Amino acid sequence: MRYLPKTAQRATIMGLLDQVLNAVNNSDQQGSTGQLASILSTVQQLGDGYGADPSTVQTALSVVGNHVRSALQQKQANEGFEQAQSLVNQYSGTYPNSQAVDALFGFNQVQEVVQAVAQRTGLDAGMIQQMLPVLVPLVLNLLQTGSNSQNPQQGSNPVLNSFLDSDRDGDIDIADAMGMAGRFLSQ
Secondary structure: OOOOHHHHHHHHHHHHHHHHHHOOOOEEEOHHHHHHHHHHHHHHHHHHOOOHHHHHHHHHHHHHHHHHHHHHHHHHHHHHHHHHHHHHHHHOOOOHHHHHHHHHHHHHHHHHHHOOOOHHHOOOOHHHHHHHHHHHHHHHHHOOOOEEEEOOOOOHHHHHHHHOOOOOOOOOOHHHHHHHHHHHHHO
């Protein structure tokens, strides 16, 4: 994966954040300030529960987010946008769900994700394995904010589209987008 320069990466993150905030302000989409607050609270609780500092959890979330992006892009390429949207709708949440991990990743992919998180954070592989069923649904929950509020399977999801945008050939840092959303909520 090629990384964008800081200014281009920030523009990409801001594009995703703009889509999330637009969803919060659009009654036709599922996003709400309560949903964002719940996601951010779960991230905080996850760090507290595992004795990990917030920056370590955010780094883990970033790495997992990039792997979720790749898995959803592959799902979209092979089976269409509706299947990617269906996974988002079915497995998003703020509670542990190992089925979400299984739906996106095969065994070898899970091991790649665990290794990548361990290399970037220094966390124990067993701890990461336990965190994945929470981290994956959180990423999907953020992506679900752009779903149609009346019929989540219909229409486009601008948040998911922005996240999957294959024209942006770089790293979309989901943790940075969540951090900015948290600052928005604090205003």
